[in-house]
Amino acid sequence: MSNGLEIKKIRLSQLDISSGEISEIPVSTDESDLNKYLNELLTEVDKGDRKREFEFSSETTEFYVCLSKVLNSGDFEGGKGIVQRLLREEVKTEDRYGHLNKNNESSHVKRGSYLQFVYDYGDGLKYLGVKVDHQEYLDEEDLKNHIGLALSNKIYKAVRVHVVDGKPSAIDVYDSQPTISVYWWSEFLELSELRSDTFNTKKACDETIKRLGPIKSASYHDYLNLRNATITAFKQNSSMDYFQFVEDTFENYSSENSVVKDKLTNIVKRLKDLPEKKGFDTKFDLDPSSITVRKNTIKLMEEITLSISDDILNMDDKVWSESTADGDKLVVIKSRSGFEKFKFKTRKL
Numbered sequence: 001m002s003n004g005l006e007i008k009k010i011r012l013s014q015l016d017i018s019s020g021e022i023s024e025i026p027v028s029t030d031e032s033d034l035n036k037y038l039n040e041l042l043t044e045v046d047k048g049d050r051k052r053e054f055e056f057s058s059e060t061t062e063f064y065v066c067l068s069k070v071l072n073s074g075d076f077e078g079g080k081g082i083v084q085r086l087l088r089e090e091v092k093t094e095d096r097y098g099h100l101n102k103n104n105e106s107s108h109v110k111r112g113s114y115l116q117f118v119y120d121y122g123d124g125l126k127y128l129g130v131k132v133d134h135q136e137y138l139d140e141e142d143l144k145n146h147i148g149l150a151l152s153n154k155i156y157k158a159v160r161v162h163v164v165d166g167k168p169s170a171i172d173v174y175d176s177q178p179t180i181s182v183y184w185w186s187e188f189l190e191l192s193e194l195r196s197d198t199f200n201t202k203k204a205c206d207e208t209i210k211r212l213g214p215i216k217s218a219s220y221h222d223y224l225n226l227r228n229a230t231i232t233a234f235k236q237n238s239s240m241d242y243f244q245f246v247e248d249t250f251e252n253y254s255s256e257n258s259v260v261k262d263k264l265t266n267i268v269k270r271l272k273d274l275p276e277k278k279g280f281d282t283k284f285d286l287d288p289s290s291i292t293v294r295k296n297t298i299k300l301m302e303e304i305t306l307s308i309s310d311d312i313l314n315m316d317d318k319v320w321s322e323s324t325a326d327g328d329k330l331v332v333i334k335s336r337s338g339f340e341k342f343k344f345k346t347r348k349l
Contacts (some may be wrong), residue, residue, distance in 0.1 A: 003044070009118040011076040013083040015131075017090050018102070022083055025113075042117065043132055045158045050241060051172045052180055052281040054191035061190040067127060067161065067168050070118065079116045082129065086114055086188050093183040125163040131184075132156045159183045179239040180283055200284040204242055205234040205291055207278045211270050218259040224296065224308065224315060226253065231310045235288040242282040246271045283315055 014023040056064050061084050069078025112133040119126055133156065158174040173185050185191045195203075208230050216223035229249050234240070250268050255261055275282050298306045312318065322330045324347070 005119060005121055007119045009076050009081045011116040013114045015087050015112060015114060020091060022087055040181055041130060042128065045128065045174055050243060051174045051280050052283050053194045054171045054185055055194050056168065057190055057192040063189050064168060069338045070127065071163055072166055076116065080113055083114050085129065089183055089188040126157065127161040130156050130158040157181060159189055178241055195281055197285045198287040198290045200279065200280045201234055201287045202290040203278060203280040205230060207274050208271060210343050213266055214267065215260055218263060219257045222255050222260045224259060228310060228312050228315060231291060232313055233291065234286060234291050235311055236286055237288060239285050242275060243272065
């Protein structure tokens with residue numbers, strides 16, 4: 001096992017929602033190939049930063065009761081009840097949403113395995129339950145397709161529970177997909193949201209924008225681009241993966257200003273620290289109504305002020321600066337609706 005990792009208990013179950021059957025697979029932490037897989041999976045999930053925090057809705061829910069048995073018994077018998085509950089909820093989900101599968105595949109909820117661990121990473125006891133989807137692969141020996149656990153590009157849902165004084169405590173929920181499935185945290189785990197989508201949306205957006213001050217002083221143009229891109233991202237009717245958003249919007253941002261490039265490196269680091277420091281989740285569904293769109297006003301001359309909406313897209317294609325051969329400095333606005341309202345002049349080249 002990896003340094004500092006001690007697995008106390010382990011249980012592996014295969015679930016088949018089409019037949020409604022559960023198969024228990026004997027496992028031992030002494031098996032080298034399985035050890036390698038478990039280490040990679042556990043590290044990937046346990047150290048993952050794309051998570052959402054929840055709380056138990058009650059200490060009488062089936063998952064909580066079964067988990068308590070797992071933690072306070074010498075075997076993994078309580079884990080059987082957890083797997084049975086998961087299968088029931090996956091069958092219900094398939095019956096309810098299976099027809100919505102976009103790829104015309106036979107199943108909305110995939111056949112897979114549920115791995116359960118009780119372990120200590122040197123910072124206290126934890127429970128980790130991971131539903132890993134089975135994937136098709138071609139065996140090199142018999143050249144036939146097989147179904148099993150992928151060694152790379154794992155598709156999974158996971159729940160990690162911190163244990164305090166022998167009792168389940170703080171809970172983190174993970175999903176390798178962009179959105180954390182509702183059936184996973186609500187129906188199966190019976191959890192309550194610690195933070196609402198409205199809170200997460202507004203908090204993450206506001207805190208991100210606050211970190212753009214250094215860019216504003218270096219290049220107002222780049223500042224507006226990044227601010228507008230941030231607000232646009234949080235105004236979508238979709239889900240948010242905060243770290244993916246930071247990568248797409250800030251790490252991949254291209255600026256011609258060398259000062260901005262230098263400042264962005266530090267800003268990206270600060271943005272990645274925000275979820276933990278400011279207390280918002282990294283994965284959640286967006287609530288666009290919680291984001292207020294304001295106007296940025298720019299004084300062009302004493303008599304004229306330009307007003308730009310926060311959520312303008314592709315601003316460089318709509319407003320830009322030019323200089324004429326005579327040295328006049330211009331702000332150019334692309335506008336079909338405003339074109340006829342002003343006197344036409346031929347540009348002096």
